[in-house]
Every structure is written in C-alpha cells, then in structure tokens.
Amino acid sequence: MSLSNVKKAIGRTVGTVMLGGALGFGLSAPALAADLKLAMSSPPTSMDPHFYNLFSNINVSEHVFEALVKLDPDSKIVPGLAESWKLVNDTTWEFKIRKGVKWHDGTEFTTDDVVWSLDRPATIVNSPGKFDVYTKAIVSKKIIDKHTIQLTTAQPYPLMLNDLTSIFMVQKKATQGLGSDDFAQGKGMIGTGPFKFVSYARDDRVELVRFPDYWGPKPAWDKVTLRFIPNPATRLAALLSGDVQAIENVPTPDLPKVRNDPKLSFFSKISHRVIYLYFDAKRDKSPFVTTKDGQPMDKNPLKDARVRIAISTAINRQGIKDRLMEGLSEPTNNLVPPTLFGHNPALKTLKYDPEAARKMLAEAGYPNGFGITLHTPNNRYVNDEKIAQTIAQNLTRIGINTKVEGMPMATYSSKGIKHEWSFGLLGWGAQTGEVSSPLRALLACEDSKKGFGTTNWGEYCNPKMDVVLEKALATVDDPERSRLLQEATAIAVLDGGIIPVHHQVTTWATQKGITYVPRTDERTYAHLFKPQ
Incomplete structure (x- = not known):
C-alpha cells in the first residue's frame, strides 16, 4: 500500500496532528492554595508504572507519569508528551516531543528517555500482566534529535498510537538498575505529570504535591491525598463526613440518596x-x-x-x-x-x-x-x-x-x-x-x-x-x-x-462546589477535579 493510501486510510489519527497544549480535558482553573482528599475504590499493587497492567496501578501512575499520547474523556487520542506525529513511510512513525518539558527533578525530558521507556517493559520480571504487549510491534527506534524520534514496525501497524497511550515515560537516569519494588520507597518516582510523588502507604494512601513547572494546565490543588477505601459504605461515609472531598464508584444502593443530597454533586458516564x-x-x-x-x-x-x-x-x-x-x-x-x-x-x-x-x-x-x-x-x-x-x-x-x-x-x-x-x-x-x-x-x-x-x-x-x-x-x-x-x-x-x-x-460524587469531568475509561484523576 502506498504512503498516500496509508495516510488516507487512517486519517482519523495519522497525518500530522498538531493540537499543542489543547488536550481538551485539562484544568485551566487558576491555582488555588487548597488540598484535595480523594477516595478510590481499589489500591494499587505496585508503584512501578511498567510492572503490572492493572487498572488501579495505572490510575495512580498517571498522576505522576505521562505517555506520548493520551485519551480524552471520550477515549479519543490526543497529544501528550508528543505534540505531533506523522507517517514517514508505511512502517515508520515520527514523533515530535514537546520542548521544555521537565522531569520533577528539573531536568529536561528527551528522546533518550523515550527509548528507555519503550525498552523497559520487556525487561520486567515476574509481572502478572506485562506492558510489552504495547511495544512488541516496534522493531527499531531511531533518535533524530532530542525532540524527534522515529519508531518503525515490521509491517503497517495502525495501532501504534493506541498502544502508546499505555506506555508511561520514566526517567532513564532515575530508574536504571531499579527493581519494581524499589518504586514503593519512592525510588524512580520522577515523572513529568501534574503531581510529584511524596509518599506511599500500601493499601492506605498516596501523597502528592503539585508540580509547579508542569507543561500543561495546572491542577487546582497544592496537595492531593489518594485514599484507598475498598468498602463502598465506608467510602461514602468518608465523603459525607468531610473526611474526603470526592469519591469514585458510588454505592448503588445509595444512588438516590447521593443524587438528592443538596450538599453533594453526582457525575456518571x-x-x-x-x-x-x-x-x-x-x-x-x-x-x-x-x-x-x-x-x-x-x-x-x-x-x-x-x-x-x-x-x-x-x-x-x-x-x-x-x-x-x-x-x-x-x-x-x-x-x-x-x-x-x-x-x-x-x-x-x-x-x-x-x-x-x-x-x-x-x-x-x-x-x-x-x-x-x-x-x-x-x-x-x-x-x-x-x-x-x-x-x-x-x-x-x-x-x-x-x-x-x-x-x-x-x-x-x-x-x-x-x-x-x-x-x-x-x-x-x-x-x-x-x-x-x-x-x-x-x-x-x-x-x-x-x-x-x-x-x-x-x-x-x-x-x-x-x-x-x-x-x-x-x-x-x-x-x-x-x-x-x-x-x-x-x-x-x-x-x-x-x-x-x-x-x-462509572460514577463519582463530590462535595458541593467541586466538579469533575467523567471519563469513558473510568479513570479518576485528581487534576480533573476543580472548584467551581
């Protein structure tokens, strides 16, 4: 198939896509000196974003780490750390990395980190569900410069963008030589995302703080606490008592009560x-x-x-x-x-x-x-x-x-x-x-x-x-x-x-005065909650 036909055939994602920072789902609210406590229904099993392809792990990881491309609230592909992409030929994709993106330690994110992040999932051992399913199609990686990289597949591969939404970028310098268990102690937890990692208490909580140099829309919260409360009744009680300001997965028996409570807001998708x-x-x-x-x-x-x-x-x-x-x-x-x-x-x-x-x-x-x-x-x-x-x-x-x-x-x-x-x-x-x-x-x-x-x-x-x-x-x-x-x-x-x-x-509930952008992919992101 010719290059022109390839471009025409997958026109919904390919050609050159250039949306800049307009991700369509980021918060543009002014920064507020405020904290958010958010109750989630399932704790992560690992803090290593490449260890286990499990929803509860991914949901936490994406507060700290980001992928080259992302999904918007309707699961449509939009730019992430890559601001644009194009097909060079039938099997080669070229990605332009955003300039000026910083890791949480202040160093620059470059294509060296991209190659490292795409190679690393295949090296993970003892994973119950590996991420390398999303990298296997890539047979070669060529760095053009620190902001341009080409990824080549063995045959035309229309799922390149879809797959890359699942691979988080990690810093090569911070993660070399680490085992997956090291991430729970904070080692390697340096991302480019809207929040910086502070601490992790297994099955209890993750503490985050806003990253002031984040390249995208700034979140509304100075500090975020992700609480893990599997019991639905306990999770709702935490919201009603004010112990948390937002929850996911509202207990179904309590839906009428939540919908009719003037002190709460309800969201679903x-x-x-x-x-x-x-x-x-x-x-x-x-x-x-x-x-x-x-x-x-x-x-x-x-x-x-x-x-x-x-x-x-x-x-x-x-x-x-x-x-x-x-x-x-x-x-x-x-x-x-x-x-x-x-x-x-x-x-x-x-x-x-x-x-x-x-x-x-x-x-x-x-x-x-x-x-x-x-x-x-x-x-x-x-x-x-x-x-x-x-x-x-x-x-x-x-x-x-x-x-x-x-x-x-x-x-x-x-x-x-x-x-x-x-x-x-x-x-x-x-x-x-x-x-x-x-x-x-x-x-x-x-x-x-x-x-x-x-x-x-x-x-x-x-x-x-x-x-x-x-x-x-x-x-x-x-x-x-x-x-x-x-x-x-x-x-x-x-x-x-x-x-x-x-x-x-999927359902979410917040205290009145806080809104949320509900998502088809069920993700619960602290940066998508904002005060009215």
Missing part, C-alpha cells in the same frame, strides 16, 4: 469496561468443577462450547441491571460499547432463557448439571461479588450448583494469572480505545512473542480467531479493519471464549 466471565477451557480436569455431590469430575464440561453458551443464556443480565446495578449497567454480548471502534452490532445481548440453557446442557451430556465454584474479586468492580452471587443463583436454577468465593483483587489476580481458577469474573477496559485490546489480551491464544493472551486466564485458544485478529492488526484501511475486528469478536463470543455480562456505568 458509561464505561468501556466489560464485566465478563472466563472459563478453564483447556484442562481435561479442572480443580473447581465437581459432580453435583462435590466429587471431582474426570471430564471438564467447560471445554464444551455448548456448556459455555448455556451458562451465558442462563444469566439474567436485565435483572442484574434493574435490581442490583440500579440501572447503572448496560447488558451486552459485545466486548466494547457501541462508541468504540470494532463494536459488532450483530452480536445482540442474549435473552435470559433458563429453559433453553437446560436443553443446551442436556445436549452437551450434562442433563443433571454439575457443581462449580465461581471466583471473583470483591473490591475491584461495581458490585463485583454481588454480581457473582446473582449469577450463581441463575446457574443453580439450571442445575449447575454454583458457590462463590470472593477475595481482594490483589489476591485474586495473583492466582488468576497462574490459571488457578476454573470459572471467574473479571473486568477489562479497552484502554487503547478499540476492541483489539480485549481480543489480544483476553481471547488470543497465549503467545508471549506476539504479546497475545496476557490476561487469558482461562487459556482459551481458537486459532481461527487469531488468524482474523492478526490480519486486522496489519490492516490500515479502517473500514476493513473494523470488519475484521467484528469478525474476530463474533468468532470468540459465539464460541463462548468469554461471556460478556455488561458494561459498567
């Missing part, structure tokens, strides 16, 4: 995060699958797609939305919402039909069902354990006796990444802004060289889907790439690779 179920689709015997009387089974029923689709058909998604989520979820059979690239409108949400589910089980050879344990985090997603309990009730009604085991996300993820569970609930946000994100991470056959299957905890593998996905990842024509991504999604979802349940609607 549909998320690109899909809450889904995954299965042990590989092992012949699975550790948490039993007969109805609790005995180990010689055959793993979850390997049968008919069983997986029966489970999906048995889930009352609308009931979860109406009775558990207070309307703040969108039932789905897709991996991303309609606003994101690659959404497949042909995949309609399955109707709740327990009788049809029973017939499917019988056809698969399980007319009397079996027993299973559904593992779930209990402090990560909105009503995560309650959703699991509701699904367990749905499944028990069709003969799959289901019990639930919930635990904190840190414990859950450390075991899930080792494939210890038979059946689990998890969430995934399409942090690159399109459906290729969950397809690569959750459903592609595990392949570390390709960066596939990094969060494929059920070890699902469908080579037919992988062929279509790989073709999509090398297709720069947007309509054709969208078609291929939709096809790959249909192959995996109709095979029960994972079972989408719903897209979350």
Whole structure:
C-alpha cells in the first residue's frame, strides 16, 4: 500500500496532528492554595508504572507519569508528551516531543528517555500482566534529535498510537538498575505529570504535591491525598463526613440518596469496561468443577462450547441491571460499547432463557448439571461479588450448583494469572480505545512473542480467531479493519471464549462546589477535579 493510501486510510489519527497544549480535558482553573482528599475504590499493587497492567496501578501512575499520547474523556487520542506525529513511510512513525518539558527533578525530558521507556517493559520480571504487549510491534527506534524520534514496525501497524497511550515515560537516569519494588520507597518516582510523588502507604494512601513547572494546565490543588477505601459504605461515609472531598464508584444502593443530597454533586458516564466471565477451557480436569455431590469430575464440561453458551443464556443480565446495578449497567454480548471502534452490532445481548440453557446442557451430556465454584474479586468492580452471587443463583436454577468465593483483587489476580481458577469474573477496559485490546489480551491464544493472551486466564485458544485478529492488526484501511475486528469478536463470543455480562456505568460524587469531568475509561484523576 502506498504512503498516500496509508495516510488516507487512517486519517482519523495519522497525518500530522498538531493540537499543542489543547488536550481538551485539562484544568485551566487558576491555582488555588487548597488540598484535595480523594477516595478510590481499589489500591494499587505496585508503584512501578511498567510492572503490572492493572487498572488501579495505572490510575495512580498517571498522576505522576505521562505517555506520548493520551485519551480524552471520550477515549479519543490526543497529544501528550508528543505534540505531533506523522507517517514517514508505511512502517515508520515520527514523533515530535514537546520542548521544555521537565522531569520533577528539573531536568529536561528527551528522546533518550523515550527509548528507555519503550525498552523497559520487556525487561520486567515476574509481572502478572506485562506492558510489552504495547511495544512488541516496534522493531527499531531511531533518535533524530532530542525532540524527534522515529519508531518503525515490521509491517503497517495502525495501532501504534493506541498502544502508546499505555506506555508511561520514566526517567532513564532515575530508574536504571531499579527493581519494581524499589518504586514503593519512592525510588524512580520522577515523572513529568501534574503531581510529584511524596509518599506511599500500601493499601492506605498516596501523597502528592503539585508540580509547579508542569507543561500543561495546572491542577487546582497544592496537595492531593489518594485514599484507598475498598468498602463502598465506608467510602461514602468518608465523603459525607468531610473526611474526603470526592469519591469514585458510588454505592448503588445509595444512588438516590447521593443524587438528592443538596450538599453533594453526582457525575456518571458509561464505561468501556466489560464485566465478563472466563472459563478453564483447556484442562481435561479442572480443580473447581465437581459432580453435583462435590466429587471431582474426570471430564471438564467447560471445554464444551455448548456448556459455555448455556451458562451465558442462563444469566439474567436485565435483572442484574434493574435490581442490583440500579440501572447503572448496560447488558451486552459485545466486548466494547457501541462508541468504540470494532463494536459488532450483530452480536445482540442474549435473552435470559433458563429453559433453553437446560436443553443446551442436556445436549452437551450434562442433563443433571454439575457443581462449580465461581471466583471473583470483591473490591475491584461495581458490585463485583454481588454480581457473582446473582449469577450463581441463575446457574443453580439450571442445575449447575454454583458457590462463590470472593477475595481482594490483589489476591485474586495473583492466582488468576497462574490459571488457578476454573470459572471467574473479571473486568477489562479497552484502554487503547478499540476492541483489539480485549481480543489480544483476553481471547488470543497465549503467545508471549506476539504479546497475545496476557490476561487469558482461562487459556482459551481458537486459532481461527487469531488468524482474523492478526490480519486486522496489519490492516490500515479502517473500514476493513473494523470488519475484521467484528469478525474476530463474533468468532470468540459465539464460541463462548468469554461471556460478556455488561458494561459498567462509572460514577463519582463530590462535595458541593467541586466538579469533575467523567471519563469513558473510568479513570479518576485528581487534576480533573476543580472548584467551581
């Protein structure tokens, strides 16, 4: 494909993009001598921005560190530390780095730091979910000068910008020789972001102060305390008492009270995060699958797609939305919402039909069902354990006796990444802004060289889907790439690779007089809160 055709095909992001400092989501309020205490629902597991591709880690990291390109509140790509980019040829991208950007120690951010930051994720050891999935396509890096760098891929790669939104820039001088655990003591915590790191108390808080030389719009707060309060009732109580000025993930039973409280302001937005179920689709015997009387089974029923689709058909998604989520979820059979690239409108949400589910089980050879344990985090997603309990009730009604085991996300993820569970609930946000994100991470056959299957905890593998996905990842024509991504999604979802349940609607609440810009990516950023 010629360069001109490449540019035309991906015109929504490529050509030369020059938006300067107009990020569209920064705060331009005048600096105030004020502090902000913000309650978040899930603590980070690491302060190293390259260690673990986990939402709670990323959400904290982006207060201190920044990427070359960013996502705006609607998950559209906008400039970050790179002020512009262009295609030099079919496989080479050139990025212009903003001049005058300073690290928190006062030194200049340059392309040497860019190369270091793009190389570092592949060197991280013992990561439960590596970031190098977003750097594998880059086969060479060429520094033109300290503000210009060229990145080359082996073939035309339309996801370059999407991938770079996930790679934070770290200072080469400050992070050389450090292990990931060192970051918790403050070593290496030198970024270019709106806030400087002060201290970290595991599972309790992170203290930050405003960076006066930040290149972008200055945040309104001199000091920020990120409090980690997983219990929803406790989090809301902290807001009501004035212990914090803002919270994320308002408890759903308290939504009417929060909306009607004249002392509070409420904000919400549909998320690109899909809450889904995954299965042990590989092992012949699975550790948490039993007969109805609790005995180990010689055959793993979850390997049968008919069983997986029966489970999906048995889930009352609308009931979860109406009775558990207070309307703040969108039932789905897709991996991303309609606003994101690659959404497949042909995949309609399955109707709740327990009788049809029973017939499917019988056809698969399980007319009397079996027993299973559904593992779930209990402090990560909105009503995560309650959703699991509701699904367990749905499944028990069709003969799959289901019990639930919930635990904190840190414990859950450390075991899930080792494939210890038979059946689990998890969430995934399409942090690159399109459906290729969950397809690569959750459903592609595990392949570390390709960066596939990094969060494929059920070890699902469908080579037919992988062929279509790989073709999509090398297709720069947007309509054709969208078609291929939709096809790959249909192959995996109709095979029960994972079972989408719903897209979350994310909520925030503040004390009156503080506003927030709600985001599709669910991020809670202190610099996006501002006083009225």
